[in-house]
Amino acid sequence: QQQVKQSPQSLIVQKGGISIINCAYENTAFDYFPWYQQFPGKGPALLIAIRPDVSEKKEGRFTISFNKSAKQFSLHIMDSQPGDSATYFCAASKAGGFKTIFGAGTRLFVKA
């Protein structure tokens, strides 16, 4: 019930294409869903986050789509660039709980 399932495990996208990463959760008590970007040798950096009272959030080329009834959310990277090549983690937590549960990660490679 505490799991966050992430797919795909790896993704190759052409420069300028759209990268899509999907996550699903089970615990309906989760109410905060951040996405993190991690480069090799670095810690995860917060990219964008959403709460379940909205269905979509956009920041620049990054968009989160959220489907509360299906308990699924996804990250879309528009106009993907080689500099976006990194590992992306979805995560979930619940108010007052503070513990953040991470997905297994998606390794994105954007071909120039």
Next chain:
Amino acid sequence: NAGVMQNPRHLVRRRGQEARLRCSPMKGHSHVYWYRQLPEEGLKFMVYLQKENIIDESGMPKERFSAEFPKEGPSILRIQQVVRGDSAAYFCASSPLSGNSNQPQHFGDGTRLSIL
């Protein structure tokens, strides 16, 4: 502009030794979290601390692992009598005082622990 500072960045220990990992949270942050990341895997929650208090240690192994966040100084993750399976990257994150709402966690660049 100091973010979350972790040291050392790399730590090599022989089996049976002790490993001490340090984490200084961002200025103004009073919540500290420790995570472990195995190669090609996601981050696994270990422990959540506030100053002088352990709030949630449900992800900590029952033996050999301990954590503290004293009134003064950094948070410490201590691993006693290390074994090869302890080899991993250990990340610390911090967040500001949040009350009942979630605040984003800011991560350090981790300590890579290698056990010989």
